Amino acid sequence: MRTPMRALVRSQSFGAVIGVVLMLAVFSIVDFSGWWRSQTLANVAHFSAILGLVAMGQALVIITKEIDLSVGSVYGLSGVAFITLEPQYGVAGAILAALLIAGLVGLVQGLLVVKGRLPSMIVTLGGLFTARGLIYVWTGGTVNNFSEAARSNPLTRMFGGELFGIEAAIFWMIGLCIALNIMLWGTRFGNRLLATGGAQDSAESRGVRSDHVKIATFTLCALLAGFAGIVTLADKPQTHVTLGDLMELEAIAAAVIGGCLLSGGRGSLVGAVLGAFIITSFRYELIALGAPSSWFITFVGVVLIVAVIFNQSLARRAGHSV
Amino acid sequence: MTLKGWILAATALATTAIPATIPGAALAQDGEKLRFVVVSHIGSNDPNMNWLTMAMEEFGKKYPDVEAEYISTNNYSIQEHVRLLEQAIATQPDGIAVPIVSPDAFEGPLRRAIDAGIPVVAFNIADGRPEGERIPYVTYVGGDELLTGRKLGEYALSQVEAGVVPAPKRVVCASHDSAHEGLKKRCAGMREVMEAAGAQFDELFIGAEPATARNTLQSYLSANTDTNYIFTVAGWSSPWAWGVANEMGLSPDVDMEGVTVLTVDEGPVSIEGVRNNHVLATNSQGFWLQGYAPLEWLYWNVKYGYAPQQDILTGPIIITKDNADKWADLVRSVFGEEAYNQQNTW
Missing domain, CATH: 3.40.50.2300 (Response regulator)
Structure with missing residues (x-):
């Protein structure tokens, strides 16, 4: 009989759940009063939500046995587009245009990977540089200001404001996590996405158009990154051309810590969000404990390696070949 | 040939030979x-x-x-x-x-x-x-980057004495590039002055990515609640620092309460920060x-x-509320009115 506990243990986010529990236990011991403050939790949850949005898109791509290195730059490009295009198209038009740009980048990358039979690592590395270069060329080094009227626009507040004192980004992340989970585990497309990453040949022999699935997934991933950029700047529009710099690495780390295997076919969106939570929490706690903030990247590396080892052993126990 | 003649001849020879x-x-x-x-x-x-x-x-x-x-x-x-x-x-x-x-x-x-x-x-x-x-x-x-940090720190202390801002208790130098010698020196100059005034001093690597930088700075301020001075070593990160402190209710404007923000550069963001009373001072390095x-x-x-x-x-020249208007005019004349306004992200 599949008890809830057994289901949790067998779930693909189990490693991340264990990680979060362990982390919370350790943080409670070493810094109880600092960690369990509403201000701390609000700070960590807010940034986890933004990184979580990007990490969920990355998780979907990794499940299809591909990778997207461009998400940080796409996040930046969409955010910059949102701010820069607002004077011309208004808030609604700028949001649509920014999402269109993100979707277009994802679509082109997907087409190049699938139709051009090119490695996704190379294509999206090109996307990373191209999108970042576009930001530099477009802005000339300075992202414009966001007018007071645009900041107080209801649509801007809906994306970047607060509800009951909680940042809108957190609600967006939760809502999209639920929707994407339903898509992944409850729809035919989700089934095909999992099958494409698990055993592409087998999936294709059963009529799954893995090329369509991958193109759609790259587009979805870029849209999520673009959406995260808009949500970030709708809240805090003072930005810089470095927006999203190196975020792709944190997003990949979050997805992998959350249980995604680079061998494809296995991964968890909830796990990716938990991975983002772990990464953000470590940043906070290291600083709170007085460690130089440059140590953070070292800790992410250690956590990543530990997570990969743990998740792979879990996957093997679940009968998944890795 | 006299000595004077030899000197003149040698000079003439040197003058013709050097360019070649x-x-x-x-x-x-x-x-x-x-x-x-x-x-x-x-x-x-x-x-x-x-x-x-x-x-x-x-x-x-x-x-x-x-x-x-x-x-x-x-x-x-x-x-x-x-x-x-x-x-x-x-x-x-x-x-x-x-x-x-x-x-x-x-x-x-x-x-x-x-x-x-x-x-x-x-x-x-x-x-x-x-x-x-x-x-x-x-x-x-x-x-002189050391001088930049030092002069800004000295100006801040002069304003403490004048009763404009509170005395520094803990100062954080927020840097976006941990390997940049110039930025390290800005922090070092500020450290010299602030530690001599009895304040604690920390350097914090916030990175250049805006959301990460805010998250890092917010984490630091949450953990070090006695921080009352933030020195951003790039002008463009000063609104981030001010925004984080403001959201945390730390009263970051220039007054006798809460946090005081200092920054660098003569860009529109820095100058408008000073003019709008968000930033105590910035500098120009020419x-x-x-x-x-x-x-x-x-x-x-x-x-x-x-x-x-x-x-x-x-440089450095310290830009304060007293001379910020002149600097705004100068920068407008170089960048143009439209670009100046667009780059003011406050």
Whole structure:
């Protein structure tokens, strides 16, 4: 009989759940009063939500046995587009245009990977540089200001404001996590996405158009990154051309810590969000404990390696070949 | 021949001989253009690039016999900067202007260039090592980063005495590039002054990515609740620091309560921060001069062998509420009204 506990243990986010529990236990011991403050939790949850949005898109791509290195730059490009295009198209038009740009980048990358039979690592590395270069060329080094009227626009507040004192980004992340989970585990497309990453040949022999699935997934991933950029700047529009710099690495780390295997076919969106939570929490706690903030990247590396080892052993126990 | 005659003859000989031995002089005599390359870390990711490129345009108008190129990195990577420098040296220019972002990393390529007869002028960031140890460039044109931190700190303390801002208890220097020697010196100058005044001082690497930087700074302020001064070593990160402190209810405007923000640079963000009472002070390190003067010194060195006998400091000048309006007018005249307003992200 599949008890809830057994289901949790067998779930693909189990490693991340264990990680979060362990982390919370350790943080409670070493810094109880600092960690369990509403201000701390609000700070960590807010940034986890933004990184979580990007990490969920990355998780979907990794499940299809591909990778997207461009998400940080796409996040930046969409955010910059949102701010820069607002004077011309208004808030609604700028949001649509920014999402269109993100979707277009994802679509082109997907087409190049699938139709051009090119490695996704190379294509999206090109996307990373191209999108970042576009930001530099477009802005000339300075992202414009966001007018007071645009900041107080209801649509801007809906994306970047607060509800009951909680940042809108957190609600967006939760809502999209639920929707994407339903898509992944409850729809035919989700089934095909999992099958494409698990055993592409087998999936294709059963009529799954893995090329369509991958193109759609790259587009979805870029849209999520673009959406995260808009949500970030709708809240805090003072930005810089470095927006999203190196975020792709944190997003990949979050997805992998959350249980995604680079061998494809296995991964968890909830796990990716938990991975983002772990990464953000470590940043906070290291600083709170007085460690130089440059140590953070070292800790992410250690956590990543530990997570990969743990998740792979879990996957093997679940009968998944890795 | 009298002694006076010998001296005059020797001088005349030297005057005619020197230009022929100076690299590049032959090119100039042949009527070909001299080619100077500015290899910078201030790229299109940094609005300060405009100061430099605009100054270079002015130089081009005055010296039409020089072709001056500006190449730069677009990220905060010393490796990429060194690679650009190596590439520039390989093209055998008649002169190079370069900020010494990392003396260790730049030493090898620059010494090779100087040995090959390419004159080098350091700008924006000097080789901070003692004379004799440092890279033997012609001269340095730029601000003094240690002095920048120190002067801003001293100004803050003068305002404490005047009852404008509270006395510093804990100061955090928020830096976006942990390897940048100039930024480290800004922090060091501020540290010197603030620690002498009895304040705690920390350096915090926040990175250049806005959301991550805010998250990092917020984490620091949550954990170090006695922090009441934030010094951002880039002008563009000052609104982030102010925003984080404001959201945390730390009253970051310039008054006797809460947190006080200090920043650097003469860009619209920094100047408007001061004018709007969000930032206590910023500085100018004479960016325009840093784009113009290095090329002029290269020109005079190549053509006539001139070399200044000491570094040429173009700053710092402290910009406060008292002189910020004048600075706003100056920057508007350089950047244009529209660009100035667009770059004011407060």
